[in-house]
Amino acid sequence: MCELCNGEKKIIEQLSFGVRFIPCPNCSTETDLQPIIDQLKAKIDEIESARKESA
């Protein structure tokens, strides 16, 4: 088992205003990142179409 994330494949990063989850650098693969990339692309598309509508 990965000692960095205990098999969770994500790490809790302590921030001054809370916590956030980051993918474990030991365990994360491109496959694990793909959903995040897809989410970002969908978000960009959303912003792009919103901008077109307001223009």
Ligand SMILES: [Zn+2]
């Ligand atoms: Zn790990």
